Amino acid sequence: MMTSFDEWLIHAMSRIDIHSPLFIRAAVTAAEFDLTRGLPLVTLLWWIWFRPERQIGAQGETARRQAHELVIAAIVSGLIALAIGRLLAHELPFRLRPIFEPQLHALYPPPNPKVLLPRTWSSFPSDHAMLWGAVATAILFASRPVGIYALLHVVVLICLPRLYLGLHYPTDLLAGLALGVGIACLVNVPPIRALVSKPVLAFAERSPGLFYGAAFLLSFELATQFDELRLLAFGLTHIGHYAQ
Numbered sequence: 001m002m003t004s005f006d007e008w009l010i011h012a013m014s015r016i017d018i019h020s021p022l023f024i025r026a027a028v029t030a031a032e033f034d035l036t037r038g039l040p041l042v043t044l045l046w047w048i049w050f051r052p053e054r055q056i057g058a059q060g061e062t063a064r065r066q067a068h069e070l071v072i073a074a075i076v077s078g079l080i081a082l083a084i085g086r087l088l089a090h091e092l093p094f095r096l097r098p099i100f101e102p103q104l105h106a107l108y109p110p111p112n113p114k115v116l117l118p119r120t121w122s123s124f125p126s127d128h129a130m131l132w133g134a135v136a137t138a139i140l141f142a143s144r145p146v147g148i149y150a151l152l153h154v155v156v157l158i159c160l161p162r163l164y165l166g167l168h169y170p171t172d173l174l175a176g177l178a179l180g181v182g183i184a185c186l187v188n189v190p191p192i193r194a195l196v197s198k199p200v201l202a203f204a205e206r207s208p209g210l211f212y213g214a215a216f217l218l219s220f221e222l223a224t225q226f227d228e229l230r231l232l233a234f235g236l237t238h239i240g241h242y243a244q
Helices: 004-014 021-032 039-050 057-091 127-142 144-164 170-187 190-206 208-223 227-237 239-243
Strands: none
Touching (some): 021 144, 039 144, 127 144, 170 190, 190 208
16 A cells, blocks of 8 residues: 555656666666675674774773674664564565556566565565664764764665665655664663673673674674575475475
8 A cells, every 4th residue: 555655755756767777777786785785784883893992991891892782782673673574564464565566567667586586575664774774773873973874875775776676665664764763772772782782792702703603694694684594484485386
């Protein structure tokens, strides 16, 4: 179901005739490539974790621990946002993606199967906007200039290409961003942040090799938005269909 705001913005965008092959390819690349999607934000999390502190002694150690807590809070916020986004998409009434709506189909470039699959689920809310909106907001707590860049990255290189390609309605993206920002703000309340980060930091001190190996694996999956695992889950849930 399309809201009046969605209808107004979609038709306003359709008046801007930007359908050159180069522009379409750039939008598909931004929506499809991890290098332009989540990888820069995950890289910023590693920078925050290892960022040298100006203070020395006890003050430096306190600042370093706070930076580590902020990174953990960012990842936890993103994972919670992703889980809630999937739950909402499953429980709320199904919303067909704009590119598949017959009355809107002509307004968008031809769909790219690699971008769409396996995202045949409801388009509301945008899990991309929720996940990366949460991570970018958490980065803002660690560094205002870097956090502002992160939020602009989410809007320009993650949300706008998906809007242009018809993968989401405007309200899908706005709701996803609002939910992601809200989740990150909640997790970054100091007592909550300290609570969720305490066992992770204890694990890092107890088994640093195992911790950083797991952190690298989690970073990879987060940067790719767990695409391989979701493809595997998609295949397993449709194995009966393929066997026919």
